[in-house]
Amino acid sequence: MRNFDETNITEAVLDRVKNAPNPRVREISEALVRHLHAFVREVRPTQTEWEWGIDFLTRTGHMCDDKRQEFILLSDTLGVSMLVDAINHPVPEGATETTVLGPFYVTAAPEKAIGDDISGGMEGDPLLVTGTVSSSDGKPIAGATIEVWHSDNEGYYDVQQLGEIGHLAMRARFHADADGGFRFWSIKPAAYPVPHDGPVGQMLNAQGRHPWRPAHVHFMISAPGYEQLVTHVFVAGDQYLDSDVVFGVKDSLIRDYVRRSPGRAPDGRMLDLPYYHLNYDFGLKPAAKR
């Protein structure tokens, strides 16, 4: 086959990928070709615009290293990450809704005991976090693994300032007690802009969009026999709840971070300054039978 033009090139490429040995590779390749060509046919890029697109993708790739993932950021800001999340995580009654993982998760978070302070010496308003982990049918899950991470009071994560603070902070791994309960101290997180000094920032700017995410604490919760839950709990009242740049906010994931007066906290700690208290009770979805 030869003599390809606007009317026959798509069929020609589909004909070429139809011999993929793996049926899933064939399915994805065919869909990619159809949708990519339909996009090109609709926007009719000039040669210069096509070159600009090649350069944009190249710069996005060059921005990726072991500390930054610009393609995930592109997926997040185009709503693709939340769409993939929605497709993969239908939520039954009683289970907590999911949202994006984000780029700041670290597998090697330090193991902490229930009640510990995980702020790592960072300054900010003290925050007491309490909650439970249950099955979506309400049964407590003793020993569930709870990983948490969040930004500081200026919106920066530990990994963005490791050079200055020298250690991980505001992140930990806990195990729920016999009743599925957990609690820990940290500092209240702030809203922050996603990294916007690269190609994705350039795109957001061209699209007339701000780069901000509303303040939140990340949770990843796992237990044998349950689907891993990846979610955030957002701070009620944040100004970016309705314009989160990565489309991650759900009403069920917003909670009051309640301001409390100085004095004895529910866990017995004495505070001579005001502090905040967040409580969230998580529901895990039983794993699909295999």
Place this chain on the structure above:
Amino acid sequence: MRNFDETNITEAVLDRVKNAPNPRVREISEALVRHLHAFVREVRPTQTEWEWGIDFLTRTGHMCDDKRQEFILLSDTLGVSMLVDAINHPVPEGATETTVLGPFYVTAAPEKAIGDDISGGMEGDPLLVTGTVSSSDGKPIAGATIEVWHSDNEGYYDVQQLGEIGHLAMRARFHADADGGFRFWSIKPAAYPVPHDGPVGQMLNAQGRHPWRPAHVHFMISAPGYEQLVTHVFVAGDQYLDSDVVFGVKDSLIRDYVRRSPGRAPDGRMLDLPYYHLNYDFGLKPAAKR
């Protein structure tokens, strides 16, 4: 806006990009979101497949440097480059058809005189190339700039082996004579695989495709008042004419590279070995009035 799921996320993202100050940015952003989301909805990637996609794009970006452009190769092998070419270059009667630029064009090709040998000492079957440059209405274009480049007899370009040969070869810039004519000597090019040791090679392999292009000589021809012509002339009989990995072959661009017996060539050169002769008469399209 919040609470995004599979049914409303696309509208939400479209709503976010509608404030792009530049209407063309808005148009391209909206089409990108619609087609990208439609692709994701159709293939319903698992979280693992999405991660694989992110990693594929990242590795493709990391493979790009000043000597290699893996995203252009991806565009070429998915038929996108030829589609963009077709959209931008409708060809009127009498004008030569276009095809892809490819990754081996170099702006700094050496200036040569009509009749020169541009092989740069590379071994191979001698090739005499002759031709003319005219307007699509048949009028000769005196002084037209003709840039040519091609592979050696094993399918490698000079820039892929600069370390060994130490200089550019098999590429030059000429100016047509008063009758629009040109001629030069070089060596007969061979078919070759596109670079396939990276992500694109991995994709081709997964799709059950070979990475080969049929043998050809590249031409880029310019003259004041005419659209620049970017094309190849392919070698008739090549085994890859019907399966060019970048979909670039058109019948009108195939010519016999005619084998001639030793003796005096049309330009007077004496050859004691057989040689090949290619003739192609190019037609340029008048530039659009502004």
